[in-house]
Amino acid sequence: MSLEITLSGARFLRPDGWDDAPLPLAGGQFVDAPAGRAIDLSGFDVLPGxxxxxxxxxxxxxxxxxxxxxxxxxxxxxxxxxxxxxxxxxxxxxxxxxxxxxxxxxxxxxxxxxxxxxxxxxxxxxxxxxxxxxxxxxxxxxxxxxxxxxxxxxxxxxxxxxxxxxxxxxxxxxxxxxxxxxxxxxxxxxxxxxxxxxxxxxxxxxxxxxxxxxxxxxxxxxxxxxxxxxxxxxxxxxxxxxxxxxxxxxxxxxxxxxxxxxxxxxxxxxxxxxxxxxxxxxxxxxxxxxxxxxxxxxxxxxxxxxxxxxxxxxxxxxxxxxxxxxxxxxxxxxxxxxGRFAPGCRADLVVMEPQTRRIVATLAGGRVAWMSGDVAQRFV
CATH class of the missing domain: 3.20.20.140 (Metal-dependent hydrolases)
Incomplete structure (x- = not known):
């Protein structure tokens, strides 16, 4: 099942560089308006899959x-x-x-x-x-x-x-x-x-x-x-x-x-x-x-x-x-x-610890494909 959520608080890597604009996704895609439950990913980086x-x-x-x-x-x-x-x-x-x-x-x-x-x-x-x-x-x-x-x-x-x-x-x-x-x-x-x-x-x-x-x-x-x-x-x-x-x-x-x-x-x-x-x-x-x-x-x-x-x-x-x-x-x-965060694109992303650059979560098509460590608490 694909998630309906809005990610916030993290640094998000977009084509022009990092910003902190929230990233909503629903129906397996990124969308242009807040969706579902808000998830605070403060302290993490989020990048395209x-x-x-x-x-x-x-x-x-x-x-x-x-x-x-x-x-x-x-x-x-x-x-x-x-x-x-x-x-x-x-x-x-x-x-x-x-x-x-x-x-x-x-x-x-x-x-x-x-x-x-x-x-x-x-x-x-x-x-x-x-x-x-x-x-x-x-x-x-x-x-x-x-x-x-x-x-x-x-x-x-x-x-x-x-x-x-x-x-x-x-x-x-x-x-x-x-x-x-x-x-x-x-x-x-x-x-x-x-x-x-x-x-x-x-x-x-x-x-x-x-x-x-x-x-x-x-x-x-x-x-x-x-x-x-x-x-x-x-x-x-x-x-x-x-x-x-x-x-x-x-x-x-x-x-x-x-x-x-x-x-x-x-x-x-x-x-x-x-x-x-x-x-x-x-x-x-x-x-x-x-x-x-x-x-x-x-x-x-x-x-x-x-x-x-x-x-x-x-x-x-x-x-x-x-x-x-x-x-x-x-x-x-x-x-x-x-390959990028844009409305209508497939909701593929990775969540990364900025200090270690270890990948702690991966969403593919809005579905959880991998999750490990403390980041799971944010989603649960």
Whole structure:
């Protein structure tokens, strides 16, 4: 049940900065007149709910013991709880459709997509789907496209993680045996499979151009992952993919900005101060104005922490920093009804302790998704 309340006494983060104007909500939305019971949140900060445009932290809940235990529906409930505890009210679950198999293979993708469909109405968090499609999965493109349509997936990102340099030399990639065994395949058969995928490289371009044209006609948002150069970004922009996820270099990010593309960076990169893979620092890109949204990537606590890190480092003021995890991602996803406090917008918000910046309550669509500690007394 969505609450009908008016929040007051707190600092409220609006696009122009903090103010103390009361925040009423009813029917799952923010409204323009006092509503229901008044709740005094003096001493707390209230901010728009976080919109996570790309995260795969759900894997550890749905497959907590690789190869031994799968928790589909119960796992998705646990995912929603972790999201809420970290202030994420809209979450795009980034699921691979990859030759790697296992948690990145088509079989697991179907489990994830089915689970979201079954559990969406049971949790207040808005769970959405992204397909991360490996470009060389040519024999599986029809199945992938059918699944996109079946589940109404509105965000598709294209990856190419094949180790082409090694395969071109006929050499086995590092960690091949481990990857093969994780996906329950014979290592030699797996190596031959990768060689065959690599050999079909000339077919990939025409296949991607045809697929992206069909998806664009359906209004699907598309992006490329790990752009390394301006040429990479130009190639995918020509294919109507206007999001650059986690560009690896300053050159690629600048090319995206100059063309008006969206740029998504990893929040863990900001928190760590550097890319774990040795790519360009997200802090440097943000300082250069080359970021539209921060994503959890693999760690759901990171978006909130990264936003504050941007402020602490003097890269952005508080409103602009929080914009990267709220209104910015909403714009990327075409969601005009969230990411800010405005009448008619979905009532998504987080309540935070200003001293510790610990999230103590999360409301999603006006429903309590997370609450902990003394703040509960204010609501009860």
């Amino acid at each position: 976080i919109i996570d445009v790309h995260g795969d932290g759900f894997e550890r809940h749905m497959a907590p013991r690789r190869g031994a235990l799968r928790e589909r529906d119960a796992g998705m409930v646990a995912v929603a709880a972790e999201l809420a505890a970290n202030g994420i009210t809209t979450a795009v679950l980034a699921q691979f459709w990859s030759w790697e198999g296992g948690l990145r293979g088509p079989e697991f993708a179907r489990e994830v997509f089915d689970s979201v469909r079954l559990m969406q109405d049971s949790v207040p968090i808005d769970l959405r789907l992204q397909m991360r499609l490996e470009t060389h999965m040519l024999d599986d493109l029809d199945a992938a496209e059918a699944l996109i349509a079946e589940h109404g997936i509105r965000y598709v990102v294209f990856n190419d993680h094949l180790p082409h340099a090694r395969l071109a030399e006929g050499r086995k990639p590092p960690r091949l045996t481990g990857q093969a065994l994780k996906s329950k395949r014979n290592p030699e058969d797996y190596f031959k499979f990768l060689l065959d995928l690599h050999a079909r490289g000339p077919e990939v371009g025409p296949a991607m151009e045809a697929l992206t044209a069909r998806l664009a006609a359906q209004g699907v948002t598309m992006g490329s992952h790990d752009d390394h150069s301006a040429e990479d970004r130009a190639l995918w922009r020509a294919r109507r993919a206007q999001v650059s996820e986690f560009p690896e270099t300053l050159e690629a990010a600048q090319a995206a900005r100059e063309a008006g593309d969206f740029i998504v960076l990893g929040a863990p990169n900001v928190v760590r101060g550097a890319s774990h893979a040795g790519n360009v620092s997200a802090q440097d890109l943000i300082g250069a104005g080359l970021c539209d949204a921060l994503a959890s990537d693999y760690h759901y606590p990171s978006p909130a922490r990264a936003a504050w890190r941007c402020f602490e480092l003097g890269l952005l003021d508080e409103a602009d920093a929080w914009h990267l995890v709220s209104a910015g991602p909403a714009q990327l996803l075409g969601l005009q009804d969230r």
